[in-house]
Amino acid sequence: xxxxxFKSLKTNxxxxxxxxxxxxxxxxxxxxxxxxAHHGVDMALAEALREQRPVIxxxxxxxxxxxxxxxxxxxxxxLNGTSRSPIGAVILICNARQFLYPLIQIWPTNSRSAETLxxxxxxxxxxxxxxxxxRGGTALKLRIPxxxxxxxxxxxxxGKEGLVEGVDYRGVQVLAVLRAIPD
Numbered sequence: 001x002x003x004x005x006f007k008s009l010k011t012n013x014x015x016x017x018x019x020x021x022x023x024x025x026x027x028x029x030x031x032x033x034x035x036x037a038h039h040g041v042d043m044a045l046a047e048a049l050r051e052q053r054p055v056i057x058x059x060x061x062x063x064x065x066x067x068x069x070x071x072x073x074x075x076x077x078x079l080n081g082t083s084r085s086p087i088g089a090v091i092l093i094c095n096a097r098q099f100l101y102p103l104i105q106i107w108p109t110n111s112r113s114a115e116t117l118x119x120x121x122x123x124x125x126x127x128x129x130x131x132x133x134x135r136g137g138t139a140l141k142l143r144i145p146x147x148x149x150x151x152x153x154x155x156x157x158x159g160k161e162g163l164v165e166g167v168d169y170r171g172v173q174v175l176a177v178l179r180a181i182p183d
Contacts, residue, residue, distance in 0.1 A: 006031050009092065016069070017093040023049060023086045041071045041091055048073040049086045056183075059096055059118075059129050061140050068096040068129070068139045096139070101130050113172075118181075121146070121157040128153065134170055144169060152176035 006018035010031060020029040025045050040060025048055040057071040072092040077084035094100070104116040118129035125143035132138045148154050152166040156178040168174045 002029060003031070014094070014098060015092050016095040016098070019091040019093070020088060021045065021091060022088045028088065040069065041073055044071065044073045045089055048075040048089055052077070052084070059140060070094045070096055070100065101139070104130060105133070117153060119153040119156055126151070126153045126157045128169070132169065142169065152178060
């Protein structure tokens with residue numbers, strides 16, 4: 001019955017996978033079978049269980065899959081009188097190329113060069129979270145060193161907001177608007 005419910009979630013809401021895990025992050029049930037890993041959501045699972053609320057995991061790529069995903073982790077609890085004990089979580093996995101990337105690739109007017117970029121600071125570099133208009137296959141792979149201070153993506157990683165001039169990931173002069181996305 002639970003697998004049928006998971007299938008309806010996939011069919012009706014477009015999830016690429018739905019999983020049930022125990023509090024230790026061991027896979028109990030999955031639409032894609034028991035062998036499917038879910039390394040990208042371990043921190044989100046810990047936070048969801050600790051905070052007792054659903055958590056959205058960062059964009060991630062599983063080691064055995066090249067497709068960027070966003071996952072929602074919904075903790076499950078057993079009621080014991082007035083206290084709750086964690087018994088696991090449902091993880092809803094969304095393929096970013098099916099729902100997120102198409103939203104940010106739409107531009108309101110015709111343009112040969114305009115694009116929206118999602119970036120984050122990752123160690124000593126800026127990591128591009130989405131595929132780029134002028135360079136495919138870059139989501140969660142392309143990095144630019146933080147010392148490339150003329151690149152708007154680096155400026156954004158350091159918290160700069162608003163209108164800036166700089167040089168993009170291709171080395172082309174650009175005008176950019178930088179905004180932070182909370183959480």
